[in-house]
Every structure is written in C-alpha cells, then in structure tokens.
Amino acid sequence: xxxxxxxIFLTSLLLSGATTGFAEKLGLGRAALPEEIAAWDWDISPxxxxxxxxxxxxxxxxxxxxxxxxxxxGDFAEGMGRWPKLAGGFDTLxxxxxxxxxxxxxxxxxxxxxxxxxxxxxxxxxxxxxxxVYAIVAYILYSNDLIDDDFVLSNETMFEVDLPNAxxxxxxxRQETEYAVWSGGEPCMRDCKDDVKITMRARVVDVTPEDxxxxxxEASQVSVAxxxxxxxxxxxxxxxxxxxxxxxxxxxxxxxxxxxxxxxxVGEGAKNRTGPTLNGIVGAPxxxxxxxxxxxxxxxxxxxxxxxGEEELAxxxxxxxxxxxxxxxxxxGLKSEEDIAAxxxxxxxxxx
Amino acid sequence: xxxxxxxxxxxxxxxLRGAAATGAGALVAGQASAGAEPDKLITEIQPWAQELGxxxxxxxxxxxxxxxxxxxxxxxxWLTADxxxxxxxxxxxxxxxxxxxxxxxxxRHHSGAIDLKKEDYRLMINGxxxxxxxxxxxDLERFPRENQIYFCECAANTGMEWAGAQLNGAQFTxxxxxxxxxxxxxxxxxxxxxxxxxxxxxxxxxxxxEGADASSNGRSIPMEKALDDVMVAFKANGEALRKExxxxxxxxxxxxxxxxxxxxxxxxxVTDQPVESRExxxxxxxxxxxxxxxxxxxxxxxxxxxxxxxxxxxxxxGPGPLVITGLAWSGxxxxxxxxxxxxxxxxxxxxxxxxPGTPMALTRFxxxxxWNGEEMLLQSRAMDDTGYVQPTKSxxxxxxxxxxxxxxxxxxxxxxxxxxxxxxVEVS
Numbered sequence: 193x194x195x196x197x198x199x200i201f202l203t204s205l206l207l208s209g210a211t212t213g214f215a216e217k218l219g220l221g222r223a224a225l226p227e228e229i230a231a232w233d234w235d236i237s238p239x240x241x242x243x244x245x246x247x248x249x250x251x252x253x254x255x256x257x258x259x260x261x262x263x264x265x266g267d268f269a270e271g272m273g274r275w276p277k278l279a280g281g282f283d284t285l286x287x288x289x290x291x292x293x294x295x296x297x298x299x300x301x302x303x304x305x306x307x308x309x310x311x312x313x314x315x316x317x318x319x320x321x322x323x324x325v326y327a328i329v330a331y332i333l334y335s336n337d338l339i340d341d342d343f344v345l346s347n348e349t350m351f352e353v354d355l356p357n358a359x360x361x362x363x364x365x366r367q368e369t370e371y372a373v374w375s376g377g378e379p380c381m382r383d384c385k386d387d388v389k390i391t392m393r394a395r396v397v398d399v400t401p402e403d404x405x406x407x408x409x410e411a412s413q414v415s416v417a418x419x420x421x422x423x424x425x426x427x428x429x430x431x432x433x434x435x436x437x438x439x440x441x442x443x444x445x446x447x448x449x450x451x452x453x454x455x456x457x458v459g460e461g462a463k464n465r466t467g468p469t470l471n472g473i474v475g476a477p478x479x480x481x482x483x484x485x486x487x488x489x490x491x492x493x494x495x496x497x498x499x500x501g502e503e504e505l506a507x508x509x510x511x512x513x514x515x516x517x518x519x520x521x522x523x524x525g526l527k528s529e530e531d532i533a534a535x536x537x538x539x540x541x542x543x544x
Numbered sequence: 545x546x547x548x549x550x551x552x553x554x555x556x557x558x559x560l561r562g563a564a565a566t567g568a569g570a571l572v573a574g575q576a577s578a579g580a581e582p583d584k585l586i587t588e589i590q591p592w593a594q595e596l597g598x599x600x601x602x603x604x605x606x607x608x609x610x611x612x613x614x615x616x617x618x619x620x621x622w623l624t625a626d627x628x629x630x631x632x633x634x635x636x637x638x639x640x641x642x643x644x645x646x647x648x649x650x651x652r653h654h655s656g657a658i659d660l661k662k663e664d665y666r667l668m669i670n671g672x673x674x675x676x677x678x679x680x681x682x683d684l685e686r687f688p689r690e691n692q693i694y695f696c697e698c699a700a701n702t703g704m705e706w707a708g709a710q711l712n713g714a715q716f717t718x719x720x721x722x723x724x725x726x727x728x729x730x731x732x733x734x735x736x737x738x739x740x741x742x743x744x745x746x747x748x749x750x751x752x753x754e755g756a757d758a759s760s761n762g763r764s765i766p767m768e769k770a771l772d773d774v775m776v777a778f779k780a781n782g783e784a785l786r787k788e789x790x791x792x793x794x795x796x797x798x799x800x801x802x803x804x805x806x807x808x809x810x811x812x813x814v815t816d817q818p819v820e821s822r823e824x825x826x827x828x829x830x831x832x833x834x835x836x837x838x839x840x841x842x843x844x845x846x847x848x849x850x851x852x853x854x855x856x857x858x859x860x861x862g863p864g865p866l867v868i869t870g871l872a873w874s875g876x877x878x879x880x881x882x883x884x885x886x887x888x889x890x891x892x893x894x895x896x897x898x899x900p901g902t903p904m905a906l907t908r909f910x911x912x913x914x915w916n917g918e919e920m921l922l923q924s925r926a927m928d929d930t931g932y933v934q935p936t937k938s939x940x941x942x943x944x945x946x947x948x949x950x951x952x953x954x955x956x957x958x959x960x961x962x963x964x965x966x967x968x969v970e971v972s
Contacts, residue, residue, distance in 0.1 A: 214736040220683045221737060224668050224676035232668055232811050235752055235762055235819045264625070274625035286835030290947055292826065297837075300820050307822040310760050314629070317655065317758035361829065364841040369943050375931040379883065381892045387972065388888035388921060390959060392708045394855070394968035400712040401620055404856055465626055 234318075236306035240350065243302070244309065247346035248327025250334035256324055257331045258524035260313045263455055263466070269293075269335040272522055273466075279335035282356060295336025299358050301350055304329050315454030438537055445538025448531045451523075458542040467521060472544025473500050474536060489518030505539075506532050607647070614638070617648050620716060623704070628656040629759075631698065633719030636849070636871065637857040641898075642723050642906040643693070646786045649722035652698055652802065654759030654823075657788040660808055665756075665792050667734070667776070671813035672749065674739025681792050684778060687729035687737075692775065692798070693905045695873045697721040697844050699801035699828050702952040705937075709957075709968045714854040717956060717968060718847075721873070723906035726796050728777030731770050734812070743814050746771070752819045753795055756810035763804045764818035765797065769842075773798045776809060799875030799904035800842040801950070803828050833945025844875030846934050847953035848882055848909070848926035859915065859964030866915040868895075872907045874928035879907040881927040886913075888921030888957060888971040889936070895924070920960040921971055937970065 236242040258267060264275035271277030281291025290297075294304050309325045311317050320328065330345040339345070339353060394400065449458075455467035462469040468481035479486045479494030486494070493516055498504065508515040509532045511525045526532045608615065617632040624630035631652040634644055651657065662681040670676040701720035704710045711717050731751070743749050749767040754760040765774065775796040778785060785791040790807025797804040803823055818824065830838040850870040853859050859866060872879045879901030883892040898908040909924070926934040937954035959969040 214740070215733065217737055217739070218687065218733075220686050221677045221679040224670055224678045228668065228678065229670050229676055233670055233813060235754070235813065235821070237815070237817050237819050239817065241815075241817070272625075274622075285831060285837075286833065288946065290831055290835070292831075294826075298826050300825065303820055303822055303825050306762075306819065310754075310762070311655070311758065311822070314655070315758070317760075360835065361825075361837050361839045364838055366838075366841065366843075366845070370845075370935070371930070371932060373943075374933050374935050374939065377931075377933070379892070379925065379927070379933045381883070383890065384892070385888070385890045385972075388890055389972040390921075390969045391972050392970040393959075394709040394712040397708070397710050399620075399622065399710055400716060400855075401618060404618060404713050404716065465628070 234306070234310050236302045236309070238300040238302045240302065240347070243305065243347040243350065244322040244325070245347050246322030246326050247344050247349075248323045248325070248330050249344045250327070250330045250339065250341045252323075253327035253329070253331025253334070256320075256328050259451070260316075260320070261328065262524060263522045264314060266522065267524075269332055278332050282336075285357070285360065293336065294332050295338055295356065297357050297360070298355055299361055301329070301333075301353050301355055304332060305350070313454065316450040319450070437540060441534050442537040442541055444530075445534035445536070448526065448535040449538055451526075452535070455521075455523075458539070462542075470539055471542040473542075474502065474505065474540045476500050476544065478504075487516075487518055487520040489516050490520070502536055505536050509535065612638075615648060617650060618715060620704075620711065629654050631700070631720060633715045634722050635715050635856075636719050636721070636851045637714040637854045639851070640869070640908070642871070642908050643781060644722035644724060644906075646724065646780055646783070646789060649724065649786075649789065650698070650720050651788040652720070653757070653788070654761050655757045658757045658808060659787065660756055660792065662792045665810075667793065667809060668811045669734060669738040669814075670811065671752070671815050672740075672743040673735070673814050674742045677734075677738045679734065679737075681778070684729055684776060684793060687733050689727055689729055690775065691725060691727050692773075692796070693723065693725045693902065694796060694798045695721055695723040695844075695875075695904060695906045696796075696802045696805050697847075697873070697875070699803055699841075699844070699950040701802075702847075702954070702956075703949045705954075705956075705968075706941075706948055706952050707946050709970045712855040712968050714849055714851050714956075715856060718849040718851075718871075720802070721871075721906075723873075724780040725782070726775060726777035727779035727782075728775045728793070728796065731774040731776060731795070731812070732772075734776060735770065735814070738814075740814070743767075748816065750815045750818050752811075752813040752815050752821075753804075753806045753809060754811050755790070755806045756808040760810075761803070761806055761823055762819060762821040763806060763823055764815070764821065765800075765804060767814075769797070769800070797842075799844060801828060801844055804842065828950055830944065830948045830950050832943075832948070841951055844873075845951065845953045846872070846874035846876070846879065846926045846928040846932050848872035848879075848924040848934060849956045850884070850922050850924050850958055853922065853960055853964070853966045854958055855966045855968055858966045859960065862964070863915055863917045866913050868911040868913060868922065870895075870909055870924050872901070872909055872924070872926035873905065874901075874926065874930075874932070875904055876932065877929040878903045878905075879926055880929050882907070882909040883925045883927075884909075884911045885923040885925070886920040889923055889955070892925065901928070917962050919962055920958075921969070922958040922960060922966075923955050925955055 264272055265278050266272050269279035277291060278294050281293045281296035284291045284296060298304060305325060308328055309320065326345045330339065333339045333353060334341055455465055456470050457463055457465055458470045462471055464481065464484045468484035477494060478498040478500055479490050509526050512519050512521045512523055615635045615638040617634065619630060619632035632650055634650040635648055665681040667679045698720035702717055705717055740746060746767045750764045751767060751770045752762060752764050754762040776793050777796045778793045780789060785794060793809055795806040795809045830841055848870055850868060852869055868884060872882045882895045884895045885892045895909040895911040898910060901907040934953060934955055940954045957969050957971050959967045
C-alpha cells in the first residue's frame with residue numbers, strides 16, 4: 193500500500209511536512225456530538241470496522257427482497273431491464289461481456305452490507321433495520337449459491353463467506369504498463385503508418401439518440417408548447433367521484449408510497465419512469481397514461497374496460513402479478529389491508 | 545407597440561428567416577462573383593436596427609438566446625434504467641474556449657439531484673481527528689478561500705467506445721467532462737480545524753467522503769491527495785454551484801475521476817483504511833482481458849478530442865479556410881502540445897494552443913487550415929508535462945483488452961466526407 197502510494201506521487205514531502213505545515217486553527221465550527229456521528233457514520237470497511245450488530249438469513253431476506261428490491265433487481269436478483277443484476281455471472285470476467293454481480297465481481301462482503309444499509313432501497317435509502325440489511329444481503333448471497341438458506345449472516349459470521357473474486361483486483365499499474373511505454377519520446381509526425389483503413393463506423397451501429405443533431409433540435413423547438421394529449425370521451429366520462437376522503441389515512445399512505453416512488457411519480461411535474469405517473473389514477477381508466485409503454489397484459493385489461501376504482505386498485509396492490517398476469521410491475525404486493533387503503537387514499541390527493 | 549405593428553414585424557421576420565436561409569447558401573458563391581445581388585440584410589433597414597429591444601430586467605437571470613436552443617445537455621436513454629441514476633453529456637461540439645457554462649455542464653447522479661438549502665447544510669469531519677467537527681455553510685465561507693480552474697471528467701467518459709465506434713457526436717463520446725473555476729476552501733484547512741494529531745502517521749491514512757443525497761456515493765481518498773489540492777467548493781464560474789452539481793458544496797478532486805468529486809458533500813471521515821465502497825470496487829474499476837481488474841485508477845490520463853468539425857458540427861461553409869479545434873486535458877499535469885492528423889494518423893501537424901496548458905484543466909487547441917473538400921480522418925493527440933503521449937485505441941486495447949469501460953483516453957477519429965459531413969469511425 194505505501195509503496196503503491198509513493199509510486200503515484202512524485203514526492204511524499206507533503207505528508208512529512210503535513211503535521212508541521214498546518215496553519216493555526218480558526219476556531220470555526222463546533223464539536224460534533226456522539227449522537228450526530230452515530231447518525232451519519234455508517235460506513236463499513238472490509239476488516240469489519242463499522243459493522244452494525246444484527247443478523248438475518250436468506251429465507252427472511254427473500255421476502256424482504258421481493259418487497260424492497262425485486263422491482264429493479266428482479267425476484268431472483270437477476271436484474272430487471274437495465275437495472276443491475278446482483279446474481280450470477282460466475283467465470284465471465286474474462287469473457288467479451290463480463291457479467292459483474294455481487295457474486296461474480298464484488299471483492300468484499302462488507303461492501304454489500306455497507307451499500308444496502310446506506311444507499312438502498314433506491315428511493316428509500318437508509319430505511320432498513322440492521323437485521324433486514326443482513327437478511328437481504330444473505331438472500332443476495334443465496335441467489336449467488338454462495339451460502340445455504342439456513343446460514344445466518346451477521347456481524348459475526350460475515351467472515352465465513354468467501355466471495356469468488358476477492359483476489360481479482362490489482363492496484364493501478366499504469367505507471368509500469370502504460371506510462372513507461374507511452375511517455376518520454378518525440379511522437380511520430382510523418383509516415384507513421386503505411387495505410388489507413390476505416391474499420392468501424394458509428395452509423396452502422398446506429399445507437400446515437402435521434403435528437404443529437406441541431407436540425408432535430410430546431411424541429412422540436414417549433415412546438416414550444418407541449419402538445420396536449422388527445423382528450424378522449426372515455427377519459428372525460430371517467431368517474432372522479434371521491435365519495436369519502438380521510439386525510440389521516442392519506443398521510444399514512446404517503447409513507448407507504450415510498451415503496452412505490454422509485455418507479456412511480458406523483459404531483460406536479462410527475463413523469464413516467466419505470467412505472468407510469470399516478471396523478472388522478474383513482475377512478476381513471478387503466479392503461480391511459482400517455483407515452484407509457486404498458487405490458488400487453490395491462491393493455492388487454494384496459495381494452496376490456498378496466499377502471500382503477502378503489503376496489504380494483506386494492507386487488508391489484510395486494511398481489512399485482514395474480515391480479516393482472518403478465519404485468520410489468522415487479523412488485524410483490526402490499527400485505528396489510530391498511531397500507532393498501534392508505535396508499536389509495538394518498539393517491540386520491542393527486543389530481544390529473 | 546401596436547398589435548398591427550407587431551404582426552407586421554413578425555411576418556417580416558418570418559420572411560427574413562427564409563431570406564437568411566438562402567442567403568447563407570449564396571454567401572460562398574457571393575464571395576467569388578462581383579455582380580451578385582446586394583445583401584438585403586445590409587441594404588434594407590432591419591427591424592432590430594429600427595425598433596427597440598428589451599429593457600433591462602426583461603430577464604433577471606439570463607439564459608442563452610433562443611437561437612442557441614440546441615446547445616444543451618443530452619443523454620443516451622439506452623445507457624441507464626432511469627434518469628435518476630444516470631448521466632448526460634456536455635455539448636462540447638458547440639462550445640469554445642475552455643470554461644464550461646454550468647447550465648450545460650454534464651450531470652451524473654446516483655440518486656437524483658437533491659434540493660439542499662444552505663441553511664440545512666452541515667459538513668461533518670470525524671474519524672481519526674482530534675475533535676470531530678460540524679461546519680455550517682456560513683462556517684465554510686469564513687475559511688481562507690481559493691480559486692482554481694479544473695476539469696471534472698467521469699471515469700466512464702468515452703466508455704461506450706471501448707469496443708468500437710458507437711456514438712455519433714463528440715458530445716456523446718467525450719461530453720462527460722466540464723471545466724469550471726471553483727471558489728472554495730482547501731480540504732486541508734478543514735482537516736486542520738478538526739486536528740490530525742490523533743491520526744498519527746498520515747502516510748497510510750485515508751479520508752472517506754460522502755454526500756448528503758440518498759446514494760451518498762462514498763469514496764476513499766488517500767490522505768496525501770486530500771492534503772494536497774482537494775477543495776470543498778461552493779462557487780463555480782463565479783456563481784453558486786447549480787443544484788445538479790452539488791449545491792451548496794461539493795468536493796473538487798483535481799485530475800481524478802469525477803465520481804470522487806462528491807456532490808452535496810456532508811461528511812469527511814479520517815480512516816486508517818479505504819472503505820472499499822461499492823463505487824470503488826464494483827464500479828470504477830477496470831477489468832482487463834484476463835478477468836482481473838485494476839482498482840484505484842484515480843488519475844485521468846492525458847486525452848484530447850476534436851470538437852469541431854465533429855458529427856454534430858459538420859463543415860457547412862464549403863472549401864476554403866477551416867478552423868479545426870478541440871480540447872485537451874491531463875489529470876497528471878498540464879497539456880504541453882497537441883498534434884492533429886487529417887489522414888488517420890499517417891502525418892501529424894502541431895496545433896496552436898489558445899493559451900499555455902495549466903494543471904488539470906482543459907486546454908483549447910486550434911489548427912487553422914485550408915480545406916479543399918478532400919475526405920479527412922481527423923485525429924488529435926495530446927501530450928502533457930510528464931512526457932505522456934495520448935495512446936491510440938489499439939495501444940490501449942493491447943494493454944487492457946476490450947472490457948475496460950472506464951478510463952478510455954484513446955485517440956478519437958472523425959471521418960470528414962467531401963460534403964463536410966462527419967462520422968465517428970475507427971481506423972486501422
């Protein structure tokens with residue numbers, strides 16, 4: 193490590209002078225309180241420094257994962273769409289397209305615990321208890337066939353798990369492998385090659401966004417006002433009767449909605465994300481949000497006249513995949529009836 | 545202004561737009577023939593020369609004029625699952641000079657750009673320090689301040705080009721970079737305020753830095769770098785940081801990969817080991833051909849790109865004088881020289897640096913030349929004051945293979961066709 197650092201920097205004078213080279217203190221700021229440090233200092237290092245006390249196994253983790261993680265990472269940690277795959281990919285690191293997962297690539301288990309605890313779930317970071325963190329990480333390990341389902345992952349057992357790619361990393365060696373080769377000489381200026389041929393063209397691959405040219409932008413500039421969606425008679429006639437409204441319940445629902453908000457936006461400026469916007473969804477016809485690419489199953493239900501009344505929403509939210517078989521919504525469902533009622537009440541507060 | 549008059553000037557403008565369009569085409573021919581039609585833009589009084597313009601305060605904070613509406617950040621939707629955890633690209637093909645306006649400087653978020661008021665901002669320094677400290681934004685402004693111009697380049701800039709030419713535009717191939725003048729305080733002065741005696745020998749110590757956003761984007765930085773030139777910045781190009789660049793305060797880690805420039809910086813912990821966070825193990829590591837991966841490849845090596853002509857900025861003026869221009873930078877020092885080739889690397893000529901290179905900042909180069917309509921394979925090659933010469937893509941691949949993704953600083957080739965159209969290509 194020391195040798196490595198010295199290799200990167202030309203001199204270590206800075207450090208040797210560091211303790212003496214500091215200026216006088218200015219007396220700014222205040223001492224941090226222990227509670228404040230505890231509230232923010234969550235990072236966990238490979239040697240176990242910072243590991244929270246807790247435990248969980250893959251069976252507990254499976255349920256939590258389905259609820260909290262599967263929407264992006266898939267029920268089996270296989271990754272939905274372009275969201276990260278967390279499992280599989282073993283022995284692919286020297287392939288043309290390596291599959292880098294927690295199992296195949298990550299060198300330290302502490303990193304997974306640290307990341308799940310501090311930064312996940314997406315849109316509701318830091319909300320998991322320590323036991324839940326261990327359970328979810330255990331499920332990820334189990335999905336990678338790295339532990340058995342009865343293995344209890346905890347701050348004490350973490351070191352019993354070996355990650356396959358633990359030794360797969362080397363320190364930056366550009367100094368020797370690159371800088372030594374590409375530095376120091378006068379580069380060639382004339383007759384550097386006999387022949388030059390085009391070997392690849394971007395146009396053949398054709399993955400550049402279409403709006404990239406200035407012409408395309410000019411065209412889009414013409415219609416400055418956003419084009420209004422075609423209003424259909426159906427939408428106008430959709431029942432918007434809010435027979436009852438319970439503000440306390442809606443407030444509870446705003447908390448439940450955290451589970452939804454990594455995919456669904458509501459309120460002013462809401463846009464379609466992984467899921468469609470949900471403004472005005474209660475009482476609206478299914479599959480009617482402009483420009484959202486619904487699953488075939490949902491389109492079919494919409495054609496069949498499905499209206500998202502409270503009852504229908506409740507059914508869907510309880511078990512999305514059995515209510516509409518083939519829905520893209522990879523969410524296992526809300527278990528508590530009260531949560532379902534609360535989130536629907538919350539959704540009522542957003543008008544179309 | 546009466547309605548009637550407004551209508552008149554409006555339709556006149558519409559007419560003139562048409563005239564201007566044909567006028568542009570006639571310009572080249574007009575230079576040669578003495579008997580051409582007089583230019584109505586000169587011989588007729590134009591509305592802008594007759595009527596009155598906007599008063600002051602028409603726009604309390606100005607945006608570029610509408611004719612520049614295509615000079616914007618753009619993203620590549622297929623790259624990421626969601627724009628909240630994604631990146632967009634600086635329109636470098638349409639900019640000149642070296643300073644990147646904040647409004648079009650690329651963004652990279654891991655949990656979205658957050659809304660954090662100065663009043664709600666807290667910066668904690670903890671770990672192996674004499675006294676763990678909390679600073680407010682107001683405290684930060686009372687430390688001695690410095691101004692420095694640095695580039696910030698995402699380690700993944702040009703990453704989509706590792707396996708071959710993919711994206712048709714300098715914005716997409718090289719636009720994960722910006723260059724700003726930062727005002728802020730040295731990290732050294734903040735660490736000093738907390739006191740580093742408790743850390744003992746600093747040579748094997750680190751700082752772990754994290755942001756206030758949900759991703760927190762934690763990274764470990766060796767103490768030597770932390771005490772050298774790292775800043776906590778709160779202004780960029782003279783004004784407050786934009787929300788998307790970490791308002792009210794971000795870390796500036798000169799010359800090192802952009803992921804370490806933690807935005808909304810909220811905590812700096814002195815540690816005796818790197819945390820090996822997700823961002824420094826599973827991401828931002830460079831997988832080599834044999835499957836092993838390099839880590840701690842922080843410095844961004846010397847690199848350059850021709851920004852015009854380029855696919856989004858083709859030659860539209862026909863044969864004659866042509867300005868070829870581009871950007872060069874090195875995370876390990878100053879740019880000393882840029883060479884440009886028009887024939888895919890067979891012959892090179894040395895470009896003019898608009899100003900001498902400065903450490904870890906963008907340098908603008910120009911090659912003032914004459915183009916006679918011949919096809920060109922344009923390349924640029926940067927050198928820095930360590931003597932490093934920017935490698936070709938094949939040189940890079942020989943060492944690293946095809947799966948490296950990050951830290952691609954290979955020489956870029958643009959094919960310029962006889963009509964001035966430009967395409968991203970690779971050459972033998």
